Amino acid sequence: MLKLNHDDGRALDMLLELRAAGKSPTDPQNGGRDLDVLPEHLKTRLLHVQRVMGLLDAMPAEDPSSDLVARTIQLLERQEQLQPAAAWPFALTTEPLADFRPQA
Amino acid sequence: MQTMTDEQLLEIYRQGNRAGFGLLVDRYQRELFHFLVRFLGDRSTAEDVFQETFLQVHQSAGQFDPERRFRPWLFTIAANKARDLMRSQARRPTNPLQAAISPGDEEGGQFIDLMESVAAGPGENLEKEELQRMVQATVMNMPDHLREILLLSYFHQFPYKQIGDILGIPLGTVKSRLHAAVAHFADRWRALQENKSRR
Numbered sequence: 001m002l003k004l005n006h007d008d009g010r011a012l013d014m015l016l017e018l019r020a021a022g023k024s025p026t027d028p029q030n031g032g033r034d035l036d037v038l039p040e041h042l043k044t045r046l047l048h049v050q051r052v053m054g055l056l057d058a059m060p061a062e063d064p065s066s067d068l069v070a071r072t073i074q075l076l077e078r079q080e081q082l083q084p085a086a087a088w089p090f091a092l093t094t095e096p097l098a099d100f101r102p103q104a
Numbered sequence: 105m106q107t108m109t110d111e112q113l114l115e116i117y118r119q120g121n122r123a124g125f126g127l128l129v130d131r132y133q134r135e136l137f138h139f140l141v142r143f144l145g146d147r148s149t150a151e152d153v154f155q156e157t158f159l160q161v162h163q164s165a166g167q168f169d170p171e172r173r174f175r176p177w178l179f180t181i182a183a184n185k186a187r188d189l190m191r192s193q194a195r196r197p198t199n200p201l202q203a204a205i206s207p208g209d210e211e212g213g214q215f216i217d218l219m220e221s222v223a224a225g226p227g228e229n230l231e232k233e234e235l236q237r238m239v240q241a242t243v244m245n246m247p248d249h250l251r252e253i254l255l256l257s258y259f260h261q262f263p264y265k266q267i268g269d270i271l272g273i274p275l276g277t278v279k280s281r282l283h284a285a286v287a288h289f290a291d292r293w294r295a296l297q298e299n300k301s302r303r
Binding site: 001002003004005008009012013016017019020022045048049052053055056058059060061062063064065068069071072073075076079 | 125126129130133134137138141142147150151154155158159162213214215216217218219232235236239240243254257258259261262263264279280282283284286287288289290291293
């Protein structure tokens with residue numbers, strides 16, 4: 001099995017930690033300054049790891065069908081009809097979804 | 105209601121107002137679907153698992169711990185459903201490398217250096233569609249457990265601790281598995297580029 005060397009591993013952990021916090025190592029206003037304390041070789045690694053990981057941004061992601069939400073709600077309603085209210089841990093209102101309209 | 109947190113919406117639903125549930129489904133339709141379609145590789149299957157996930161959310165809402173965050177809980181359910189489906193379909197490995205790697209097999213192995221394994225300017229000189237196709241092929245050919253953790257960390261930006269909670273693995277395993285996933289991706293990408301340049 002392939003493994004990253006120690007410096008690449010550290011750089012990857014830092015990159016993903018920054019991303020999880022909504023930051024970027026190349027944004028001087030938001031995350032970039034976090035790199036200032038790093039030794040130069042680690043900064044270089046981190047920027048290279050970011051370029052490699054950046055390839056993933058090219059991965060396409062189809063959007064869901066426009067009726068997926070509506071179908072999901074309908075599935076839930078069908079399930080409720082199949083199983084009596086006593087089977088659920090709480091009682092659901094039978095009033096219409098006044099505050100929610102699924103996107104068409 | 106649109107500005108309420110996920111946890112508030114779930115609580116409203118637990119108190120009997122359906123609108124909370126509908127808003128949660130709507131709020132997560134894109135993000136959760138993207139995870140599932142990238143993990144499962146099939147649109148129709150991803151939609152099925154999406155629906156099953158929210159059905160499970162409905163069934164388990166009464167047991168949801170209000171101290172927890174909803175989003176990692178949602179992805180825990182989705183990832184479990186997706187893995188259950190893949191197991192039931194008894195997918196076979198598509199290449200020897202995939203056959204050789206399995207969860208828990210993080211000991212041993214060969215080190216790679218990312219700066220040497222991937223040439224400067226990865227992705228340059230490739231048409232956009234070709235780049236998309238190649239990246240997708242590389243990711244989809246990864247072992248399932250490596251692809252899963254890569255998606256959760258890079259695309260959905262879960263912190264390591266939450267990934268551990270979602271996958272039910274310790275923090276150390278999150279790190280080692282993620283490192284293995286990136287090493288695998290980089291190595292496969294390099295091989296693909298080399299193949300391409302030989303033609």
